[in-house]
Amino acid sequence: MKAITVNNLTKYYGDNLGVKDISFEVEKGTIHGFIGPNGAGKSTTLKVLLNVILPTTGHGNILGLDILHDIKEIKLITGYLPSEINIYENEKVENLLMQTLKYYSDISINDYPKLKGLGTIFELSKEDRIKEMKSNINRLSSLLNIASQKKFGELSFGNKKKVGLAISMIHSPIMLILDEPTGGLDPLMQDEYFKLLKEENEKGVTIFFSSHILSEVERVCEKVTIIKEGQIIESTSIDKLKGRSIKNIKITIDPENFQALDKVIDGNKTFTNVKKGETEFAKIVSFTYVNDINTLLEKLKDITLKDINITDPTLEEAFRHYYEERK
Amino acid sequence: MNTLIRNDIRRNVKTIIIASLLISFLVFGSMFFYSAVRDSFSYLEGFFQETMLKNIFVAFGINPSSLQSILGFYATYSSMWVVLIGSIFFSYFAYDLIANEEKNGVSEYLITRPLLRSDIYKGKLLVLISSILLFMIILSIFGFSALEMQKKFSPHEINMKIMNVEIKDSFIANSASMSSLLNLDEDDFGDFVNQLILREYESNKDEMPMDLDNEQIGRWIDTLTFNPEQVMIELKENPEYFMREFEVEGMPVEEFVLEVEKTVAEYSLMKEIFISEDVIIEFFDIYPEFFLNKIISDNIINEANRILGIDLVALKLFEKYNINDFFILHINMFLGIFICSILSFVYGAVRYAKKSSSQHVMIAILALYFIYNISGISEKSAFLSKLTPFGYVNLEVTSVNYSISLITLIGITVGTSLVVFICSKLYDKKDFL
Numbered sequence: 001m002k003a004i005t006v007n008n009l010t011k012y013y014g015d016n017l018g019v020k021d022i023s024f025e026v027e028k029g030t031i032h033g034f035i036g037p038n039g040a041g042k043s044t045t046l047k048v049l050l051n052v053i054l055p056t057t058g059h060g061n062i063l064g065l066d067i068l069h070d071i072k073e074i075k076l077i078t079g080y081l082p083s084e085i086n087i088y089e090n091e092k093v094e095n096l097l098m099q100t101l102k103y104y105s106d107i108s109i110n111d112y113p114k115l116k117g118l119g120t121i122f123e124l125s126k127e128d129r130i131k132e133m134k135s136n137i138n139r140l141s142s143l144l145n146i147a148s149q150k151k152f153g154e155l156s157f158g159n160k161k162k163v164g165l166a167i168s169m170i171h172s173p174i175m176l177i178l179d180e181p182t183g184g185l186d187p188l189m190q191d192e193y194f195k196l197l198k199e200e201n202e203k204g205v206t207i208f209f210s211s212h213i214l215s216e217v218e219r220v221c222e223k224v225t226i227i228k229e230g231q232i233i234e235s236t237s238i239d240k241l242k243g244r245s246i247k248n249i250k251i252t253i254d255p256e257n258f259q260a261l262d263k264v265i266d267g268n269k270t271f272t273n274v275k276k277g278e279t280e281f282a283k284i285v286s287f288t289y290v291n292d293i294n295t296l297l298e299k300l301k302d303i304t305l306k307d308i309n310i311t312d313p314t315l316e317e318a319f320r321h322y323y324e325e326r327k
Numbered sequence: 328m329n330t331l332i333r334n335d336i337r338r339n340v341k342t343i344i345i346a347s348l349l350i351s352f353l354v355f356g357s358m359f360f361y362s363a364v365r366d367s368f369s370y371l372e373g374f375f376q377e378t379m380l381k382n383i384f385v386a387f388g389i390n391p392s393s394l395q396s397i398l399g400f401y402a403t404y405s406s407m408w409v410v411l412i413g414s415i416f417f418s419y420f421a422y423d424l425i426a427n428e429e430k431n432g433v434s435e436y437l438i439t440r441p442l443l444r445s446d447i448y449k450g451k452l453l454v455l456i457s458s459i460l461l462f463m464i465i466l467s468i469f470g471f472s473a474l475e476m477q478k479k480f481s482p483h484e485i486n487m488k489i490m491n492v493e494i495k496d497s498f499i500a501n502s503a504s505m506s507s508l509l510n511l512d513e514d515d516f517g518d519f520v521n522q523l524i525l526r527e528y529e530s531n532k533d534e535m536p537m538d539l540d541n542e543q544i545g546r547w548i549d550t551l552t553f554n555p556e557q558v559m560i561e562l563k564e565n566p567e568y569f570m571r572e573f574e575v576e577g578m579p580v581e582e583f584v585l586e587v588e589k590t591v592a593e594y595s596l597m598k599e600i601f602i603s604e605d606v607i608i609e610f611f612d613i614y615p616e617f618f619l620n621k622i623i624s625d626n627i628i629n630e631a632n633r634i635l636g637i638d639l640v641a642l643k644l645f646e647k648y649n650i651n652d653f654f655i656l657h658i659n660m661f662l663g664i665f666i667c668s669i670l671s672f673v674y675g676a677v678r679y680a681k682k683s684s685s686q687h688v689m690i691a692i693l694a695l696y697f698i699y700n701i702s703g704i705s706e707k708s709a710f711l712s713k714l715t716p717f718g719y720v721n722l723e724v725t726s727v728n729y730s731i732s733l734i735t736l737i738g739i740t741v742g743t744s745l746v747v748f749i750c751s752k753l754y755d756k757k758d759f760l
Contacts, residue, residue, distance in 0.1 A: 013758075052438050053758035075441040082439075086432035088338075102330045103440045167436075 003028040003206040009058035018044035019230040033217035034210040036227035042210035079173035083180040085164030089153030101133045104171040121172045140166040158184040178209035250286040252307040258283045260303045328446040335454045347462040351469035357404040358473035362480035393725040397481035398648040402724045413664045418671035422688045426680035434759040478647040483623045489644040497635045502607035504634045516601040559591045666716035673750035
């Protein structure tokens with residue numbers, strides 16, 4: 001059984017296109033990245049899965065549950081993190097977490113026969129379930145360093161995000177759907193959070209998350225689905241993408257050494273998107289490079305450079321490179 | 328769903344109680360003006376005679392003639408504090424209740440809990456209705472206390488529903504002593520006839536010829552009050568005019584005059600009986616209210632009780648105000664607030680919330696109240712009252728047979744249920760953006 005299946009899903013907001021006729025699958029027990037530039041339709045897709053918005057046409061299911069008919073069941077087994085987290089501003093964080101817990105405490109598995117055998121906490125007795133959810137709250141609060149005594153409205157963007165992360169995991173979901181989970185988190189907290197996600201994944205939780213940062217997806221995902229302008233470009237394993245490390249490189253060099261550099265760059269297919277310019281004192285060359293970075297350094301070792309700047313490409317640049325290569 | 332309801336109640340209960348207490352205090356406090364208004368009522372009455380002034384009062388929902396009765400006074404003040412302010416408050420509240428999450432961007436959190444859209448809709452509707460009920464209970468307690476405190480300043484009113492054969496019989500059996508107690512004279516007979524004609528006119532108004540001049544009738548009634556015989560004289564002097572006015576057809580003028588003369592003779596005979604000790608035997612059954620009112624206005628209830636051998640106050644034939652009318656008044660007020668708030672609720676459910684939307688709701692309610700006010704100015708604009716929820720709220724507690732019509736009640740129930748149902752279907756299809 002697939003964890004998520006989406007078939008021919010289309011969503012229009014009035015006349016504006018959200019996503020058009022997209023189909024993809026997510027394997028059970030994997031960490032699956034959903035990547036695309038801003039406005040590509042990532043959030044739209046995730047929101048349709050959680051019944052936040054309704055699809056114009058098309059259907060899908062999560063662990064065999066239909067997204068249009070088994071709405072409650074899906075919400076019970078899934079943890080969802082919106083990209084912008086807003087909860088009742090005047091409530092203390094501590095109370096918000098407890099209120100969220102209460103939505104799940106009175107659920108009886110007998111009312112939801114489709115959930116039987118999925119290994120959710122709803123198969124536990126009410127006491128055990130509440131105990132587990134409370135321990136989840138404590139664990140997540142200390143791990144994510146959440147200020148429980150503050151009012152939600154007083155928190156910074158990053159801290160709000162952390163509360164959102166905790167809320168998405170209170171009911172021990174077996175499926176996590178996360179919309180840009182690391183946005184607003186500092187790098188240390190990002191590491192901590194990805195560690196947490198990997199732990200959850202090892203316990204069997206399927207994780208499907210969206211991002212517009214390629215390197216982030218590369219770090220944790222096994223599979224990735226790429227979306228652009230409301231359409232799926234490709235669903236592939238991360239190893240294929242990883243084979244090519246894409247870098248933006250900008251070299252500043254004295255004019256007398258330029259000849260030597262030019263020889264290295266010209267006519268070589270691993271250098272794309274080459275731009276040359278010059279200032280009063282130096283020449284500047286920028287290009288996108290796809291290959292082992294050591295090979296490049298080897299080639300440059302005999303040339304005297306003034307400065308070299310290596311950065312991750314934006315997703316747009318990475319895609320452009322990706323398409324050029326495929327042609 | 329229970330968690331949602333609990334949370335919504337917890338978040339709003341304080342506001343509801345504070346608002347209820349505030350409005351209740353306003354009504355409660357207003358009741359202290361009752362004795363003062365009643366004391367100077369005769370002065371106010373002259374003031375209200377001015378047609379223009381009267382229209383202004385009517386436009387504000389104040390019926391001057393009802394201010395004398397304690398319940399009428401209560402209803403008049405309530406129409407302002409409870410119906411207008413209550414409707415605005417609860418409309419605002421209803422809108423805010425359903426649109427709260429959307430307005431504050433919390434709807435994504437809410438809809439990703441294990442809830443269906445219909446759970447949210449139903450839950451919030453339940454919270455809304457219980458809040459209005461809570462308000463009405465608090466208001467009723469304060470209103471009842473205020474009435475009980477102020478009722479000593481109020482005259483007794485007659486509750487004709489209590490009138491039965493035993494009471495009637497004891498009046499007739501004691502005709503002689505009652506008539507000497509009442510001490511009726513010729514002026515009283517004038518009043519009696521006048522009121523009787525007025526009552527007949529009021530109850531047969533609809534069957535009267537359409538082109539009958541209301542002002543002319545008013546003048547006749549005035550003449551009747553002042554000098555009843557004068558009308559008879561005028562009738563005899565100019566029979567053709569009256570025959571034309573009343574559309575008396577197929578009767579020779581002489582016969583008409585003869586009839587009038589016969590009536591004049593009857594009138595004189597009746598006057599004789601009226602001031603005799605047989606007055607109760609002959610006239611009580613025709614128009615008991617007149618005699619009962621006389622007992623109240625002459626302040627001779629105790630004496631009358633002694634003669635009749637029954638306690639008219641304990642029997643509730645005489646009472647300060649009618650508790651049933653009190654409850655019907657509150658049901659009416661509830662309905663007004665209920666309709667307004669349901670409209671705001673579904674507006675919030677169907678539309679995407681904007682920061683300015685709650686102000687739109689308030690303006691809309693004020694506009695509806697304004698339409699209701701202008702509907703009272705003239706008969707031509709009366710149809711407007713059916714376009715606003717306030718037009719279905721009957722606050723005329725002093726009118727005879729004050730009640731709430733079953734048809735209105737069913738109409739409101741069916742109408743609001745239909746609106747609520749249709750909007751719930753639209754809400755089911757709503758994207759939580």
